[in-house]
Amino acid sequence: MRVSLEEAAARLQNGEVVAIPTETVYGLAADATNDVALAKIFSTKQRPADHPLIVHISDASQVADWASAFPELAKKLAQAFWPGALTLILPAKAHVSKVVRGGEPTIALRVPNHPIALALLKLSGLSVAAPSANLFTQLSPTTAAHVETGLGDAIPVLDGGACQVGIESTIISVSADGQWQLLRPGMISEADIACVAGKPQEAKVANDDTEAFQKLSPKAPGQHALHYSPRTPLLLFSDRTLLLRECEVLTKANLQCAALLFGEGAMPSCTVRQLSNQPAEVAEQLYSALHDLDALKLDRLLVELPPNTPAWTAVLDRLSRAGG
Ligand code: TXA
Numbered sequence: 001m002r003v004s005l006e007e008a009a010a011r012l013q014n015g016e017v018v019a020i021p022t023e024t025v026y027g028l029a030a031d032a033t034n035d036v037a038l039a040k041i042f043s044t045k046q047r048p049a050d051h052p053l054i055v056h057i058s059d060a061s062q063v064a065d066w067a068s069a070f071p072e073l074a075k076k077l078a079q080a081f082w083p084g085a086l087t088l089i090l091p092a093k094a095h096v097s098k099v100v101r102g103g104e105p106t107i108a109l110r111v112p113n114h115p116i117a118l119a120l121l122k123l124s125g126l127s128v129a130a131p132s133a134n135l136f137t138q139l140s141p142t143t144a145a146h147v148e149t150g151l152g153d154a155i156p157v158l159d160g161g162a163c164q165v166g167i168e169s170t171i172i173s174v175s176a177d178g179q180w181q182l183l184r185p186g187m188i189s190e191a192d193i194a195c196v197a198g199k200p201q202e203a204k205v206a207n208d209d210t211e212a213f214q215k216l217s218p219k220a221p222g223q224h225a226l227h228y229s230p231r232t233p234l235l236l237f238s239d240r241t242l243l244l245r246e247c248e249v250l251t252k253a254n255l256q257c258a259a260l261l262f263g264e265g266a267m268p269s270c271t272v273r274q275l276s277n278q279p280a281e282v283a284e285q286l287y288s289a290l291h292d293l294d295a296l297k298l299d300r301l302l303v304e305l306p307p308n309t310p311a312w313t314a315v316l317d318r319l320s321r322a323g324g
């Protein structure tokens with residue numbers, strides 16, 4: 001159900017959830033100070049309660065409402081990248097609801113770079129918690145139609161067009177003593193952050209769901225392997241030739257497949273979605289392409305992996321999670 005900006009603001013003030021556009025992905029928003037409203041986010045998404053939410057604020061002056069410390073390094077990052085696809089994890093003020101921070105001592109904050117999201121924050125006078133507007137572990141939405149397909153028509157959606165960044169924000173935690181860590185890669189790269197921070201991150205966090213990772217980093221909940229998945233079983237290939245061969249094998253076994261490819265090269269005989277070899281373009285179109293291919297309800301999706309270089313880190317992260 002599409003709603004206007006005014007209706008979205010009124011519903012948020014009334015403690016309801018509304019799906020809203022941001023430049024990264026659509027978020028399922030609710031008043032970040034209202035625990036009853038926040039509970040509706042968790043129940044709608046079927047998301048475990050210990051997964052903390054990102055609070056979307058209008059500008060950096062509102063950090064003080066939520067964080068007990070805003071270290072100089074975090075201020076520099078905010079100044080360089082807000083509004084934008086950067087989420088800062090900072091020590092939380094004591095009054096901040098445990099529901100929004102999933103029981104963590106920290107709070108996640110972001111100023112979105114989307115005119116409609118910013119207009120909504122202004123008009124409602126609220127800060128809104130908003131995880132991606134999809135069922136837990138499913139593909140993130142980058143259009144209003146994706147939200148409706150994933151969560152049903154009853155969800156109020158504020159349509160802001162297709163998301164321009166296309167994958168979720170980069171998450172950086174900054175401790176009170178000014179150390180930083182990358183918790184989730186995004187289109188703002190680790191190198192971009194290090195450049196502004198003037199120093200490398202404190203210690204590497206493995207983006208993995210291994211036991212070692214759990215022990216190393218209990219503070220990165222939600223970063224488990226089976227995330228961002230389409231419903232169709234997905235196979236990943238680091239080599240186009242192997243993908244072509246798998247397509248032939250599946251076809252011979254009477255199984256239907258489609259392929260997602262990046263850049264030029266030999267084509268398999270199945271349905272193909274070909275994206276460019278430019279990381280930013282691919283990020284913008286990635287979830288849409290996966291939603292489209294998933295909707296074909298075939299037996300397998302064959303996905304080519306882009307090169308393992310820093311420019312592709314965020315796309316590779318999402319693809320490897322989608323592949324499980
Ligand atoms: O681009 C985005 O970040 C989108 C748009 C809607 O803003 N939001 C998004 O939210 O991706 P979600 O809930 O799907 O992912 C939020 C991530 C989760 O991995 C969660 O664990 C992490 O942020 N997170 C939130 N608060 C945290 C905290 N206090 N400490 C560590 N991780 C936190």
Ligand code: MG
Pocket residue numbers: 131132140
């Ligand atoms: Mg999500």
